[in-house]
Amino acid sequence: MKARIVKLFCRKRIRGPRRHVQLLVATSAVIMMVLFFLIFVRFFGGVASNNPGSPWYYYCESGICKKAEIIENVTSPLCLGICQLFCGEVGGIWPKPTGHTSFGNYMAKLNPYEITLSGVDFGSITGQLIQENVNKLKQNIMNLASIDTIKKGGYSLILNIIGQFNNEAPILTINTSENYTINIYQKDNKLYADISSATYFGIRHAIETLSQLIVYDDLYGEIKITRDVYIQDGPVFPYRGILLDTARNFIDKATILRTIEAMSMSKLNTFHWHITDSHSFPYSSRTWPNMPRYGAYSSAKIYTEKDIKEIINFGILNGVRVIPEFDAPAHIGEGWQWVGHNSTVCFKAEPWQQYCVEPPCGQLNPTSEKVYEILEGIYTDMLRDFQPDFFHMGGDEVSIKCWNSSNLIKDWMIDHGLDFSETSFYKLWNYFQSKAYETLIKANNGNKLPVILWTSGLTNEDNLQFLDPKKYIIQIWTTKTDNTIGRLIKNDFRVIFSNYDALYLDCGFGAWIGEGNNWCAPYKAWQNIYENSPMKILENQGFSKKHKHLVLGSEAALWSEQVDSTSVDSRLWPRSAALAERLWSDPSSSWIHAEQRMLKHRERLVQRGILADSLEPEWCLQNQGHCYL
The missing domain is CATH 3.20.20.80 (Glycosidases)
Incomplete structure (x- = not known):
């Protein structure tokens, strides 16, 4: 069809009534191709080239993500990564937050090239360390998928460090507070992540949590972030070691x-x-x-x-x-x-x-x-x-x-x-x-x-x-x-x-x-x-x-x-x-209630270059609830 259209439009001279018929046929063909493309995007989410024509999507039921085939009456199908953010405990975050946690039900398209930091003294050691963590965050986001599969555009994200924190060179002791809060919301066509902590270490933990709320949507080829999130968090034990x-x-x-x-x-x-x-x-x-x-x-x-x-x-x-x-x-x-x-x-x-x-x-x-x-x-x-x-x-x-x-x-x-x-x-x-x-x-x-x-x-x-x-x-x-x-x-x-x-x-x-x-x-x-x-x-x-x-x-x-x-x-x-x-x-x-989050976290580790052992066949991750004893 494509070759025929090109051939029709590239002829130098078309005379008489035949010309009008050929132009009409060509125009109709183009319109049909556009319509076909729109229908494909509508029902299949513009599936990325690294997963061509995936027929599968996921929906949440009884705390697990269930796999199903995309059919005509399915609107806004979810990939597994996004389903996991809304299904089960605490949005797939590891380790599980300890304080008040609330999640909205909306994912926003994120522009990974437009993530900025505000609210810190960039001339201080702590400010430089926080900026370095933000740089790591951006790089880890870009590593979620190959560059050529990520669609351009999306909202910019501003990490806003609010409140007072110790701006001196950070020293971690047994008495150092690692608590933090993070609030993710949209305002004036931008995304914000407000982070509050008394110490650098709490801010760093908040950025780590933020990274776990960002996924690559392989059905649409987009980087997405969970919006309308509020988390209060802090550790139960001060010494957590290897x-x-x-x-x-x-x-x-x-x-x-x-x-x-x-x-x-x-x-x-x-x-x-x-x-x-x-x-x-x-x-x-x-x-x-x-x-x-x-x-x-x-x-x-x-x-x-x-x-x-x-x-x-x-x-x-x-x-x-x-x-x-x-x-x-x-x-x-x-x-x-x-x-x-x-x-x-x-x-x-x-x-x-x-x-x-x-x-x-x-x-x-x-x-x-x-x-x-x-x-x-x-x-x-x-x-x-x-x-x-x-x-x-x-x-x-x-x-x-x-x-x-x-x-x-x-x-x-x-x-x-x-x-x-x-x-x-x-x-x-x-x-x-x-x-x-x-x-x-x-x-x-x-x-x-x-x-x-x-x-x-x-x-x-x-x-x-x-x-x-x-x-x-x-x-x-x-x-x-x-x-x-x-x-x-x-x-x-x-x-x-x-x-x-x-x-x-x-x-x-x-x-x-x-x-x-x-x-x-x-x-x-x-x-x-x-x-x-x-x-x-x-x-x-x-x-x-x-x-x-x-x-x-x-x-x-x-x-x-x-x-x-x-x-x-x-x-x-x-x-x-x-x-x-x-x-x-x-x-x-x-552990039974943590199993799906553990499997997800193991995938994160591997994504960042950690050669973590496999716990189960990948089939279990993609077919949750079926690998049980």
Whole structure:
């Protein structure tokens, strides 16, 4: 038809009545094509070229989006992404908002090229960070679809930061407010998103929420935003973290940055960096440069001062604090070979099972003064590099058998009136911990700093007396039913839950020593993580909500014996997002009510370059309500 029309209109000369007939036929053909195009757009929404002629649309029923065929009597068909914004809980937002939330029933076409920011001091550090978040927002919107499929035009959007907020360089502490409100509306042919928060971090969270209210409509080829939205939001728990071990296997900087990016999408706020262990020492200590020289896997597998600064700054941009851990007195080995002065004991001792929980063994010698000199330099470097509001001193899996194998240590114990009983070795451990703490405070110019320790022999009933709840926060890695939890709460310790029966994300894979599965199998599915409520754990231990102030939050841990840069994304995501909603919202509903939003959030992660594991066949996402047990 097209070729015939072109041929008719391109003839130079048409004479007589035949000319009028041919022109009439040609004109009729053009009119029919236009009408056909209008009907196509009317019923099929001008389907984009990347999804040619899709016959499907979605409608909301009983809280889920149902798939149906577009037929003639269907007006304004919805794509899946838009249906999800209006169907079910809180417009598909992850994590679920905690305060008053209201949604209109209207989507507006958004011009992604016309998104501007107002209400900030662009010359301040905070103003520049907010602008950078807006730039990220624009780029993420453009990545929702290929440029050639996005139709031009649409409303401009003004992000208006209203009210008073701290304009100084942002610092995230346990007491920092992360609450925000956002109001999206249309006025004078423009769209507005009014954002209010007392801090940069709340504003950043609001922009993240805004990004989840913007979708690509693949039926019409348009970027659209939910209009007439009001959300009040803020976290239930102030500490919402991920631990990443970069010592068993080196994790490259790009993977760490990607982890922080994914954390920001889920409003997790603490990156716990387990940066050294007995296996390697990849931290570049300026005071003791021999540490990475002897202890790194290679010169290319060292975190330089520049690397750390970039990671910390990227964390601030994304609302994530970076807390270093220097684990001691156990989990020490590689990197210490040059120190001498009997600073370590049982390093690479064999058979290793007699001295530690995994090879290579190694512990510090608490009786060596050289140890505390080295520790002061390491602490000084880390405090200068990270400027943390907490410091993690590790303190787990100390082997009494290791210390008992050293005649030098036993001679010191005799000189100090100690025998070789278990009680005496715990007193030795307390000697080390007390002196290491004093060394940390000295390195911090005499300023006190909250310290985190793992549950260990020091948190047993007979030894808890050695720890001061005003100095120490305890990170619980044992099971949720361990009576250590009750003992800590009764003694007014603040706690962070990382109970391995739900929050160890390296579990459920093949053993790396011997055969079978690794020690903490089975695999921790996102459903188990979602149901791992800190408050329910407290209640099951006999405590009430009045003890909530002692629970700072939780942290998922990824130990890297069987993980490196190639697999971090899939081990962490999207399972860590389940933890994020539990800690942000602490919902009373179960994972079943969050399933469709979780599937949607996993798609967001992948869209932004996070290699998150697939949870279900995509068919389940497109046919909601059919994948059930």
